[in-house]
Amino acid sequence: MDSDGAGDAFAAGCLFGRLTGGPSHRCGLFGAIAGAYACTVPSIRTDAIGRAELLAHAAELEP
Numbered sequence: 001m002d003s004d005g006a007g008d009a010f011a012a013g014c015l016f017g018r019l020t021g022g023p024s025h026r027c028g029l030f031g032a033i034a035g036a037y038a039c040t041v042p043s044i045r046t047d048a049i050g051r052a053e054l055l056a057h058a059a060e061l062e063p
Contacts, residue, residue: 013034
């Protein structure tokens with residue numbers, strides 16, 4: 001099993017959404033984006049999605 005930190009990234013994305021005053025659905029969206037990003041990083045590296053990239057991906061997905 002390869003631990004990729006997707007759950008931690010999801011939690012961080014949700015927390016970011018709550019702390020910035022976002023509605024629940026946006027918090028979930030941020031979490032999903034951050035968790036998915038974590039799955040793309042090889043296990044030998046530690047990397048997190050940046051704020052600008054997170055917001056850009058969220059803007060692409062929101063109606």
